[in-house]
Amino acid sequence: MTYCVGVKLDEGLIFASDSRTHAGVDNYAKFCKMTVFENAGERVLVLLSSGGLAATQAVINVLRQRAAGEPPHLGSVASMFDAANLVADAMRAIERRDGPYLEGGGLEFNASFILGGQIAGEEMRLFRIYAEGNFIEAGSDTPFLQTGEAKYGKPILDLAVTPSATLEDATKCVLVSFDSTMLSNLSVGMPIDLLCYARDTLAVTMKRRFDAGDAYFDSLKHQWIAGTRKVFHELPALEW
Protein backbone atom coordinates (compact mmCIF):
# COMPACT_ATOMS: atom_id res chain seq x y z
CA MET A 1 0.00 0.00 0.00
CA THR A 2 1.03 3.65 0.24
CA TYR A 3 -0.14 6.76 2.02
CA CYS A 4 0.04 10.17 0.36
CA VAL A 5 -1.63 13.43 1.37
CA GLY A 6 -1.91 16.77 -0.39
CA VAL A 7 -3.40 19.76 1.42
CA LYS A 8 -4.45 23.14 0.06
CA LEU A 9 -4.66 25.93 2.61
CA ASP A 10 -5.09 29.66 2.14
CA GLU A 11 -1.45 30.00 3.28
CA GLY A 12 0.04 27.31 1.09
CA LEU A 13 0.24 23.64 0.15
CA ILE A 14 1.44 20.59 2.08
CA PHE A 15 2.59 17.35 0.48
CA ALA A 16 3.56 14.19 2.33
CA SER A 17 4.26 10.62 1.27
CA ASP A 18 5.47 7.44 2.91
CA SER A 19 8.26 5.37 1.35
CA ARG A 20 7.22 1.76 1.66
CA THR A 21 6.68 -0.46 -1.33
CA HIS A 22 5.98 -4.14 -1.05
CA ALA A 23 4.98 -7.28 -2.89
CA GLY A 24 3.74 -9.28 0.08
CA VAL A 25 4.93 -8.84 3.68
CA ASP A 26 8.08 -10.82 2.90
CA ASN A 27 9.21 -8.40 0.21
CA TYR A 28 9.26 -4.74 1.10
CA ALA A 29 11.56 -1.84 0.26
CA LYS A 30 11.99 1.94 0.48
CA PHE A 31 11.36 4.23 -2.48
CA CYS A 32 10.70 7.95 -2.44
CA LYS A 33 7.20 8.73 -3.75
CA MET A 34 7.60 12.50 -3.99
CA THR A 35 8.87 14.18 -7.18
CA VAL A 36 9.44 17.93 -7.48
CA PHE A 37 9.57 19.95 -10.70
CA GLU A 38 10.84 23.41 -9.83
CA ASN A 39 11.86 26.51 -11.72
CA ALA A 40 12.49 28.86 -8.81
CA GLY A 41 10.63 32.14 -9.15
CA GLU A 42 8.38 30.74 -11.87
CA ARG A 43 6.84 27.36 -10.90
CA VAL A 44 6.77 24.61 -8.30
CA LEU A 45 5.03 21.31 -9.11
CA VAL A 46 4.91 18.38 -6.71
CA LEU A 47 3.83 14.88 -7.67
CA LEU A 48 3.03 12.13 -5.12
CA SER A 49 2.86 8.58 -6.51
CA SER A 50 0.67 5.62 -5.56
CA GLY A 51 0.26 2.27 -7.20
CA GLY A 52 2.67 -0.13 -8.87
CA LEU A 53 6.24 1.14 -8.66
CA ALA A 54 7.13 0.13 -12.23
CA ALA A 55 4.16 2.16 -13.49
CA THR A 56 4.76 5.29 -11.38
CA GLN A 57 8.51 5.31 -12.08
CA ALA A 58 7.85 4.96 -15.82
CA VAL A 59 5.39 7.86 -15.77
CA ILE A 60 7.87 10.08 -13.94
CA ASN A 61 10.65 9.13 -16.34
CA VAL A 62 8.47 10.06 -19.29
CA LEU A 63 7.55 13.39 -17.68
CA ARG A 64 11.23 14.17 -16.97
CA GLN A 65 12.41 13.24 -20.46
CA ARG A 66 9.66 15.31 -22.05
CA ALA A 67 10.52 18.27 -19.79
CA ALA A 68 14.01 18.26 -21.37
CA GLY A 69 12.59 18.39 -24.89
CA GLU A 70 10.15 20.45 -26.92
CA PRO A 71 7.13 22.11 -25.25
CA PRO A 72 4.48 21.50 -24.12
CA HIS A 73 5.89 19.88 -20.95
CA LEU A 74 5.71 20.36 -17.17
CA GLY A 75 8.26 23.16 -17.36
CA SER A 76 6.41 25.07 -20.06
CA VAL A 77 2.64 24.86 -19.57
CA ALA A 78 0.90 28.00 -18.31
CA SER A 79 -1.59 26.34 -15.94
CA MET A 80 -1.81 23.55 -13.39
CA PHE A 81 -4.79 22.18 -15.33
CA ASP A 82 -2.54 21.72 -18.35
CA ALA A 83 0.10 20.14 -16.10
CA ALA A 84 -2.46 17.62 -14.79
CA ASN A 85 -3.38 16.77 -18.39
CA LEU A 86 0.30 16.17 -19.21
CA VAL A 87 0.59 13.75 -16.29
CA ALA A 88 -2.53 11.98 -17.55
CA ASP A 89 -1.05 11.81 -21.07
CA ALA A 90 2.13 10.19 -19.71
CA MET A 91 0.07 7.70 -17.67
CA ARG A 92 -1.96 6.75 -20.73
CA ALA A 93 1.19 6.36 -22.83
CA ILE A 94 2.63 3.92 -20.29
CA GLU A 95 -0.64 2.07 -20.02
CA ARG A 96 -0.81 1.67 -23.80
CA ARG A 97 2.74 0.32 -23.79
CA ASP A 98 2.64 -1.96 -20.72
CA GLY A 99 -1.07 -2.65 -20.19
CA PRO A 100 -1.47 -5.60 -22.58
CA TYR A 101 1.60 -7.34 -21.10
CA LEU A 102 0.33 -6.80 -17.55
CA GLU A 103 -3.02 -8.26 -18.56
CA GLY A 104 -1.20 -11.29 -19.92
CA GLY A 105 0.15 -11.83 -16.40
CA GLY A 106 -3.27 -11.33 -14.79
CA LEU A 107 -2.34 -7.82 -13.58
CA GLU A 108 -3.55 -4.38 -14.52
CA PHE A 109 -1.98 -0.96 -14.92
CA ASN A 110 -2.18 0.72 -11.54
CA ALA A 111 -0.82 4.22 -10.95
CA SER A 112 -2.39 7.31 -9.48
CA PHE A 113 -1.00 10.66 -8.47
CA ILE A 114 -1.58 13.72 -6.35
CA LEU A 115 -0.35 16.78 -8.26
CA GLY A 116 -0.18 20.22 -6.74
CA GLY A 117 1.74 23.44 -6.99
CA GLN A 118 1.69 26.90 -8.45
CA ILE A 119 2.69 28.46 -11.77
CA ALA A 120 3.40 32.21 -11.97
CA GLY A 121 0.22 34.06 -12.93
CA GLU A 122 -2.09 31.43 -11.45
CA GLU A 123 -3.33 30.49 -7.98
CA MET A 124 -2.08 27.35 -6.18
CA ARG A 125 -3.96 24.22 -7.25
CA LEU A 126 -4.18 20.61 -6.09
CA PHE A 127 -5.40 17.57 -8.07
CA ARG A 128 -5.86 13.88 -7.64
CA ILE A 129 -5.28 12.00 -10.88
CA TYR A 130 -6.88 8.54 -11.10
CA ALA A 131 -5.35 5.51 -12.85
CA GLU A 132 -7.49 6.22 -15.93
CA GLY A 133 -5.99 9.73 -16.22
CA ASN A 134 -9.13 11.65 -15.27
CA PHE A 135 -8.77 13.90 -12.24
CA ILE A 136 -10.48 15.96 -9.53
CA GLU A 137 -9.39 19.22 -7.91
CA ALA A 138 -9.44 20.08 -4.19
CA GLY A 139 -11.62 23.00 -3.15
CA SER A 140 -12.52 24.85 0.02
CA ASP A 141 -15.09 22.20 1.06
CA THR A 142 -12.51 19.44 0.70
CA PRO A 143 -9.09 20.98 1.22
CA PHE A 144 -7.12 17.73 1.31
CA LEU A 145 -6.74 14.74 -0.99
CA GLN A 146 -5.36 11.34 -0.01
CA THR A 147 -4.28 8.23 -1.91
CA GLY A 148 -3.53 4.70 -0.73
CA GLU A 149 -4.42 3.73 2.84
CA ALA A 150 -6.59 6.79 3.45
CA LYS A 151 -9.04 5.68 6.15
CA TYR A 152 -6.94 5.53 9.33
CA GLY A 153 -5.51 8.98 8.76
CA LYS A 154 -8.63 10.81 7.59
CA PRO A 155 -10.42 11.61 10.89
CA ILE A 156 -7.32 13.37 12.17
CA LEU A 157 -7.10 15.50 9.04
CA ASP A 158 -10.82 16.25 9.37
CA LEU A 159 -10.16 17.67 12.83
CA ALA A 160 -7.75 20.40 11.95
CA VAL A 161 -7.30 20.78 8.20
CA THR A 162 -9.52 23.63 7.06
CA PRO A 163 -8.53 26.20 4.43
CA SER A 164 -7.87 28.80 7.13
CA ALA A 165 -5.60 26.54 9.23
CA THR A 166 -2.00 27.72 9.43
CA LEU A 167 0.65 25.90 7.45
CA GLU A 168 2.35 25.19 10.77
CA ASP A 169 -0.66 23.57 12.53
CA ALA A 170 -1.83 21.66 9.47
CA THR A 171 1.67 20.25 9.00
CA LYS A 172 1.63 18.80 12.52
CA CYS A 173 -1.78 17.35 11.75
CA VAL A 174 -0.54 15.70 8.55
CA LEU A 175 2.38 14.12 10.44
CA VAL A 176 0.05 12.77 13.15
CA SER A 177 -2.17 11.39 10.39
CA PHE A 178 0.84 9.46 9.06
CA ASP A 179 1.65 8.15 12.52
CA SER A 180 -1.92 6.86 12.97
CA THR A 181 -1.82 5.15 9.61
CA MET A 182 1.54 3.48 10.21
CA LEU A 183 0.33 2.18 13.58
CA SER A 184 -2.42 0.15 11.88
CA ASN A 185 -1.07 -0.73 8.43
CA LEU A 186 2.39 -2.27 8.07
CA SER A 187 2.37 -1.54 4.34
CA VAL A 188 2.77 2.18 5.09
CA GLY A 189 6.20 2.99 6.48
CA MET A 190 8.92 5.50 7.15
CA PRO A 191 10.70 7.55 5.99
CA ILE A 192 8.07 10.21 5.40
CA ASP A 193 8.82 12.92 2.84
CA LEU A 194 7.28 16.29 3.61
CA LEU A 195 7.15 19.47 1.55
CA CYS A 196 5.43 22.69 2.60
CA TYR A 197 4.93 25.37 -0.01
CA ALA A 198 4.14 28.93 1.04
CA ARG A 199 1.73 30.67 -1.34
CA ASP A 200 3.23 32.84 -4.10
CA THR A 201 6.84 32.03 -3.15
CA LEU A 202 7.25 29.96 -6.35
CA ALA A 203 10.20 28.15 -4.76
CA VAL A 204 10.82 25.11 -2.56
CA THR A 205 12.14 26.29 0.79
CA MET A 206 10.64 23.73 3.22
CA LYS A 207 11.37 20.10 2.42
CA ARG A 208 12.28 17.49 4.96
CA ARG A 209 12.53 13.73 5.39
CA PHE A 210 11.58 11.95 8.62
CA ASP A 211 13.40 8.67 9.17
CA ALA A 212 12.48 6.12 11.84
CA GLY A 213 13.57 7.52 15.22
CA ASP A 214 13.37 11.17 14.11
CA ALA A 215 13.45 13.20 17.33
CA TYR A 216 10.88 15.78 16.22
CA PHE A 217 8.47 13.16 14.89
CA ASP A 218 8.71 11.05 18.06
CA SER A 219 8.19 14.06 20.27
CA LEU A 220 5.17 15.15 18.21
CA LYS A 221 3.64 11.68 18.53
CA HIS A 222 4.08 11.48 22.29
CA GLN A 223 2.83 15.00 22.92
CA TRP A 224 -0.19 14.32 20.68
CA ILE A 225 -1.11 11.21 22.69
CA ALA A 226 -0.67 13.01 26.01
CA GLY A 227 -2.59 16.04 24.76
CA THR A 228 -5.57 14.09 23.45
CA ARG A 229 -5.80 11.96 26.61
CA LYS A 230 -6.06 15.20 28.52
CA VAL A 231 -8.80 16.38 26.12
CA PHE A 232 -10.77 13.14 26.70
CA HIS A 233 -10.36 13.55 30.44
CA GLU A 234 -11.63 17.13 30.34
CA LEU A 235 -14.64 16.43 28.10
CA PRO A 236 -17.92 16.45 30.02
CA ALA A 237 -18.75 13.07 31.59
CA LEU A 238 -21.86 11.26 30.45
CA GLU A 239 -24.69 11.30 32.97
CA TRP A 240 -26.78 8.14 32.97
Next chain:
Amino acid sequence: MTYCVGVKLDEGLIFASDSRTHAGVDNYAKFCKMTVFENAGERVLVLLSSGGLAATQAVINVLRQRAAGEPPHLGSVASMFDAANLVADAMRAIERRDGPYLEGGGLEFNASFILGGQIAGEEMRLFRIYAEGNFIEAGSDTPFLQTGEAKYGKPILDLAVTPSATLEDATKCVLVSFDSTMLSNLSVGMPIDLLCYARDTLAVTMKRRFDAGDAYFDSLKHQWIAGTRKVFHELPALEW
Protein backbone atom coordinates in the same frame (compact mmCIF):
# COMPACT_ATOMS: atom_id res chain seq x y z
CA MET B 1 -21.96 -1.46 6.70
CA THR B 2 -22.02 -1.32 10.48
CA TYR B 3 -19.76 -0.12 13.25
CA CYS B 4 -19.56 -1.97 16.57
CA VAL B 5 -16.98 -1.67 19.35
CA GLY B 6 -16.39 -3.72 22.46
CA VAL B 7 -13.84 -2.55 25.04
CA LYS B 8 -12.41 -4.41 28.03
CA LEU B 9 -10.93 -2.21 30.75
CA ASP B 10 -9.79 -3.09 34.26
CA GLU B 11 -12.85 -1.17 35.49
CA GLY B 12 -15.43 -2.72 33.19
CA LEU B 13 -16.69 -3.25 29.68
CA ILE B 14 -18.04 -0.85 27.04
CA PHE B 15 -20.27 -1.85 24.14
CA ALA B 16 -21.45 0.43 21.36
CA SER B 17 -23.20 -0.14 18.05
CA ASP B 18 -24.66 2.00 15.31
CA SER B 19 -28.16 1.31 13.96
CA ARG B 20 -27.93 1.68 10.20
CA THR B 21 -28.68 -1.16 7.83
CA HIS B 22 -28.79 -0.74 4.09
CA ALA B 23 -29.02 -2.49 0.77
CA GLY B 24 -27.58 0.28 -1.39
CA VAL B 25 -27.72 3.98 -0.56
CA ASP B 26 -31.33 4.13 -1.75
CA ASN B 27 -32.51 1.59 0.80
CA TYR B 28 -31.50 2.15 4.39
CA ALA B 29 -33.19 1.65 7.74
CA LYS B 30 -32.67 1.64 11.51
CA PHE B 31 -32.29 -1.57 13.52
CA CYS B 32 -30.79 -2.00 16.97
CA LYS B 33 -27.65 -4.15 16.79
CA MET B 34 -27.21 -4.60 20.56
CA THR B 35 -28.81 -7.53 22.40
CA VAL B 36 -28.56 -8.00 26.18
CA PHE B 37 -29.02 -11.27 28.09
CA GLU B 38 -29.20 -10.40 31.78
CA ASN B 39 -29.92 -12.27 34.98
CA ALA B 40 -29.24 -9.49 37.48
CA GLY B 41 -26.81 -10.54 40.20
CA GLU B 42 -25.70 -13.57 38.21
CA ARG B 43 -24.79 -12.70 34.60
CA VAL B 44 -24.70 -9.97 31.97
CA LEU B 45 -24.03 -10.90 28.34
CA VAL B 46 -23.99 -8.36 25.53
CA LEU B 47 -24.03 -9.24 21.85
CA LEU B 48 -23.27 -6.74 19.05
CA SER B 49 -24.28 -7.82 15.54
CA SER B 50 -22.67 -7.17 12.16
CA GLY B 51 -23.48 -8.59 8.77
CA GLY B 52 -26.69 -9.43 6.98
CA LEU B 53 -29.71 -8.48 9.08
CA ALA B 54 -31.65 -11.64 8.24
CA ALA B 55 -28.70 -13.73 9.45
CA THR B 56 -28.04 -11.82 12.68
CA GLN B 57 -31.73 -11.63 13.61
CA ALA B 58 -32.12 -15.36 13.01
CA VAL B 59 -29.12 -16.14 15.21
CA ILE B 60 -30.50 -13.96 18.02
CA ASN B 61 -33.93 -15.57 17.72
CA VAL B 62 -32.38 -19.02 18.01
CA LEU B 63 -30.36 -17.95 21.05
CA ARG B 64 -33.45 -16.47 22.73
CA GLN B 65 -35.65 -19.48 22.02
CA ARG B 66 -32.99 -21.83 23.32
CA ALA B 67 -32.56 -19.69 26.46
CA ALA B 68 -36.23 -20.38 27.25
CA GLY B 69 -35.74 -24.14 26.95
CA GLU B 70 -33.47 -26.86 28.31
CA PRO B 71 -29.82 -26.10 29.19
CA PRO B 72 -27.19 -25.57 28.00
CA HIS B 73 -28.09 -22.05 26.85
CA LEU B 74 -26.88 -18.47 27.36
CA GLY B 75 -28.71 -18.28 30.70
CA SER B 76 -27.17 -21.49 32.04
CA VAL B 77 -23.56 -21.87 30.93
CA ALA B 78 -20.89 -21.34 33.57
CA SER B 79 -18.33 -19.49 31.42
CA MET B 80 -18.15 -16.84 28.72
CA PHE B 81 -16.13 -19.31 26.63
CA ASP B 82 -19.10 -21.67 26.64
CA ALA B 83 -21.39 -18.74 25.81
CA ALA B 84 -19.26 -17.85 22.78
CA ASN B 85 -19.47 -21.47 21.64
CA LEU B 86 -23.27 -21.36 21.93
CA VAL B 87 -23.38 -18.26 19.74
CA ALA B 88 -21.15 -20.06 17.23
CA ASP B 89 -23.47 -23.12 17.33
CA ALA B 90 -26.49 -20.91 16.57
CA MET B 91 -24.62 -19.21 13.70
CA ARG B 92 -23.69 -22.57 12.22
CA ALA B 93 -27.26 -23.83 12.54
CA ILE B 94 -28.56 -20.83 10.58
CA GLU B 95 -25.83 -21.17 8.01
CA ARG B 96 -26.69 -24.86 7.48
CA ARG B 97 -30.35 -23.89 7.05
CA ASP B 98 -30.02 -20.74 4.89
CA GLY B 99 -26.54 -21.05 3.33
CA PRO B 100 -27.44 -23.22 0.30
CA TYR B 101 -30.36 -20.91 -0.59
CA LEU B 102 -28.17 -17.81 -0.28
CA GLU B 103 -25.60 -19.44 -2.55
CA GLY B 104 -28.36 -20.09 -5.07
CA GLY B 105 -28.88 -16.32 -5.18
CA GLY B 106 -25.15 -15.59 -5.47
CA LEU B 107 -24.92 -14.51 -1.82
CA GLU B 108 -23.21 -15.98 1.21
CA PHE B 109 -24.01 -16.30 4.90
CA ASN B 110 -22.59 -13.21 6.56
CA ALA B 111 -22.93 -12.61 10.29
CA SER B 112 -20.37 -11.81 12.95
CA PHE B 113 -20.65 -10.78 16.57
CA ILE B 114 -18.88 -9.14 19.43
CA LEU B 115 -19.80 -10.96 22.66
CA GLY B 116 -18.79 -9.75 26.09
CA GLY B 117 -19.92 -9.80 29.67
CA GLN B 118 -19.44 -11.52 32.97
CA ILE B 119 -20.85 -14.63 34.62
CA ALA B 120 -20.70 -14.97 38.44
CA GLY B 121 -17.52 -16.82 39.42
CA GLU B 122 -15.60 -15.68 36.35
CA GLU B 123 -13.78 -12.54 35.21
CA MET B 124 -15.23 -10.25 32.53
CA ARG B 125 -14.44 -11.46 29.01
CA LEU B 126 -14.77 -10.09 25.49
CA PHE B 127 -14.82 -12.02 22.21
CA ARG B 128 -15.12 -11.41 18.51
CA ILE B 129 -16.92 -14.25 16.74
CA TYR B 130 -16.26 -14.54 13.01
CA ALA B 131 -18.82 -15.61 10.39
CA GLU B 132 -17.43 -19.16 10.49
CA GLY B 133 -18.09 -19.38 14.24
CA ASN B 134 -14.47 -19.37 15.35
CA PHE B 135 -13.53 -16.54 17.71
CA ILE B 136 -10.78 -14.50 19.36
CA GLU B 137 -10.64 -12.94 22.82
CA ALA B 138 -9.48 -9.44 23.73
CA GLY B 139 -6.48 -9.19 26.07
CA SER B 140 -4.43 -6.49 27.72
CA ASP B 141 -2.37 -5.87 24.55
CA THR B 142 -5.52 -5.37 22.49
CA PRO B 143 -8.27 -4.19 24.84
CA PHE B 144 -10.83 -3.36 22.16
CA LEU B 145 -12.45 -5.26 19.29
CA GLN B 146 -14.30 -3.71 16.36
CA THR B 147 -16.50 -5.02 13.57
CA GLY B 148 -17.73 -3.41 10.37
CA GLU B 149 -16.25 -0.08 9.30
CA ALA B 150 -13.33 -0.27 11.75
CA LYS B 151 -10.62 1.87 10.14
CA TYR B 152 -11.83 5.44 10.58
CA GLY B 153 -12.52 4.94 14.29
CA LYS B 154 -9.45 2.94 15.25
CA PRO B 155 -6.76 5.66 15.65
CA ILE B 156 -8.96 7.47 18.16
CA LEU B 157 -9.45 4.31 20.21
CA ASP B 158 -5.69 3.69 20.03
CA LEU B 159 -5.12 7.08 21.63
CA ALA B 160 -6.97 6.57 24.88
CA VAL B 161 -8.25 3.02 25.25
CA THR B 162 -5.78 1.16 27.45
CA PRO B 163 -6.78 -1.38 30.11
CA SER B 164 -6.12 1.16 32.88
CA ALA B 165 -8.26 3.92 31.29
CA THR B 166 -11.33 4.86 33.30
CA LEU B 167 -14.75 3.72 32.13
CA GLU B 168 -15.69 7.40 31.95
CA ASP B 169 -12.80 8.53 29.72
CA ALA B 170 -12.88 5.45 27.47
CA THR B 171 -16.63 5.93 26.94
CA LYS B 172 -16.05 9.45 25.63
CA CYS B 173 -13.35 8.04 23.36
CA VAL B 174 -15.71 5.37 21.98
CA LEU B 175 -18.35 8.01 21.22
CA VAL B 176 -15.80 10.19 19.41
CA SER B 177 -14.71 7.11 17.45
CA PHE B 178 -18.33 6.70 16.28
CA ASP B 179 -18.53 10.34 15.31
CA SER B 180 -15.35 10.05 13.20
CA THR B 181 -16.68 6.96 11.48
CA MET B 182 -20.09 8.47 10.71
CA LEU B 183 -18.41 11.55 9.23
CA SER B 184 -16.72 9.43 6.55
CA ASN B 185 -19.03 6.49 5.94
CA LEU B 186 -22.73 7.07 5.28
CA SER B 187 -23.48 3.41 5.89
CA VAL B 188 -22.81 3.91 9.61
CA GLY B 189 -25.50 5.99 11.27
CA MET B 190 -27.31 7.08 14.40
CA PRO B 191 -28.82 6.19 16.77
CA ILE B 192 -25.86 4.78 18.69
CA ASP B 193 -26.58 2.25 21.44
CA LEU B 194 -24.16 2.37 24.35
CA LEU B 195 -23.81 0.07 27.35
CA CYS B 196 -21.18 0.42 30.07
CA TYR B 197 -20.76 -2.47 32.49
CA ALA B 198 -18.92 -1.92 35.77
CA ARG B 199 -16.83 -4.95 36.79
CA ASP B 200 -18.43 -7.44 39.20
CA THR B 201 -21.79 -5.61 39.32
CA LEU B 202 -23.46 -8.43 37.32
CA ALA B 203 -26.25 -6.05 36.32
CA VAL B 204 -26.98 -3.52 33.58
CA THR B 205 -27.11 -0.07 35.14
CA MET B 206 -25.69 2.13 32.37
CA LYS B 207 -27.42 1.83 29.01
CA ARG B 208 -28.22 4.73 26.75
CA ARG B 209 -29.24 5.52 23.20
CA PHE B 210 -27.96 8.58 21.31
CA ASP B 211 -30.29 9.82 18.60
CA ALA B 212 -29.38 12.39 15.98
CA GLY B 213 -29.22 15.79 17.68
CA ASP B 214 -28.47 14.36 21.14
CA ALA B 215 -27.27 17.33 23.20
CA TYR B 216 -24.54 15.44 25.06
CA PHE B 217 -23.21 13.81 21.88
CA ASP B 218 -23.14 17.10 19.98
CA SER B 219 -21.40 18.88 22.83
CA LEU B 220 -18.81 16.08 23.09
CA LYS B 221 -18.12 16.32 19.37
CA HIS B 222 -17.65 20.09 19.37
CA GLN B 223 -15.48 20.11 22.48
CA TRP B 224 -13.36 17.30 21.04
CA ILE B 225 -12.73 19.27 17.84
CA ALA B 226 -11.90 22.44 19.78
CA GLY B 227 -9.68 20.52 22.22
CA THR B 228 -7.67 18.74 19.56
CA ARG B 229 -7.18 21.90 17.50
CA LYS B 230 -5.70 23.43 20.64
CA VAL B 231 -3.44 20.38 21.04
CA PHE B 232 -2.22 20.76 17.42
CA HIS B 233 -1.60 24.42 18.00
CA GLU B 234 0.44 23.74 21.14
CA LEU B 235 2.54 20.93 19.67
CA PRO B 236 6.11 22.03 18.94
CA ALA B 237 6.47 23.64 15.51
CA LEU B 238 8.71 21.98 12.96
CA GLU B 239 12.00 23.76 12.36
CA TRP B 240 13.20 23.53 8.77
